[in-house]
Each structure stands twice: as structure tokens, then as C-alpha cells.
Amino acid sequence: DQQVKQNSPSLSVQEGRISILNCDYTNSMFDYFLWYKKYPAEGPTFLISISSIKDKNEDGRFTVFLNKSAKHLSLHIVPSQPGDSAVYFCAASEGSSNTGKLIFGQGTTLQVKP
């Protein structure tokens, strides 16, 4: 049972335009959400996170939006740059569990064309 889903395996955008990556979750106990970026043959690196008490968090070109009622979050990258081309994973955790376990989606491969 996939608790975190990224339904788009891939996304292609033009340099300078907006990239929107989506993620859905099913577990209402999740209260902390993260986005990671991953290059081939490397470990994921943390990008941005959001707590369930917020609906938006911004860090430079990256903004994460959370819609709790729809159990949906999205990552916006504006403007997109060729160096953003990578696999993006969303992840979720239950803060109350105090384990720090992250449940990951399948990932979306973003290609930013020059």
C-alpha cells in the first residue's frame, strides 16, 4: 500500500519556466513533509520541508504548498534551470512517532531544457 504517491514519473520544462511537481498521501497522521533531489548514483539531498501547521513554505526558487484537506503537496521551482534536472522525491513522516522514519514516493524525473 503506497502511502505517498508521485503519479507523474517524468516532467519536462523549458529553462526559465515554472516546474510543478506533485505528491499525494493517504495517511492522515503524516504531519511533516519533505522534498529531496537526487542525481544518479548519489544520495538524495534535502531541498525543502513543510510542517502540517503551514500551507506554504518558500526558500529561494523553491516553494512547497500543502493542501491537507486534499492530502496533496506540490513543489514549485521558479525559474527552472538546467541544473535542476534530477529525480525529485517527496517524503512524509509522523512526528508523533518520534522515529524520524520517512516514507518516500516513487520520484519524478525533472528535465529542464536549455
Next chain:
Amino acid sequence: DGGITQSPKYLFRKEGQNVTLSCEQNLNHDAMYWYRQDPGQGLRLIYYSQIVNDFQKGDIAEGYSVSREKKESFPLTVTSAQKNPTAFYLCASSTGFGGEAFFGQGTRLTVV
């Protein structure tokens, strides 16, 4: 520099052999995790440990074993019972109380 070190980066083993993947962290994190990544799939949790001498099974623990004798170290053994061991293995650590996990560079295990 603080971080997580996984070794080796590439590992080849014959079918039927056990193999141990190393993971060391100097971030002073209490919690450590092992994930597995397969093509087209997300990261799936194998085992995790919140404290020394204690660990818990994740979603796909069958065929794997771990130990946590030191805070800094969390080695993963892929046993011959693991039916599809060829994969990219990632180790991570965190404070264990929410917040982001920090990942190592991964070990690509190929069983032939």
C-alpha cells in the same frame, strides 16, 4: 566535515554469498536508517535504529540483518536469503525527532 560515509560505492558478489555494507556517521545523530532504491521505485525502508543496541524492521526487512553496536555505525548485511539483492542501497541518519534525514552517497550492489 560532518556527514555520512558509505563504503564501498560499488560492490559485486556471487549469488549465495552474504555481504555487509558499511555506514558511518559523525553527525552525532541518534537515528539511522537503511533504504533500498530500485529503478522506477522510491526509497523503501529496510531497517532503522533509534538508539544504540536497538533496531526495528522496516517495510522490506526480509533477507537483511543489521547491528547497532556504536552510535556512529549501522552496517547492513545482505544475506543469501534476499531474493533480489541487486539494488542501490542508501544509509541515512537524523536526530530521530522529525526533521530531515541526511543521506550517504549510496552503495550499488550487484549480485551475479
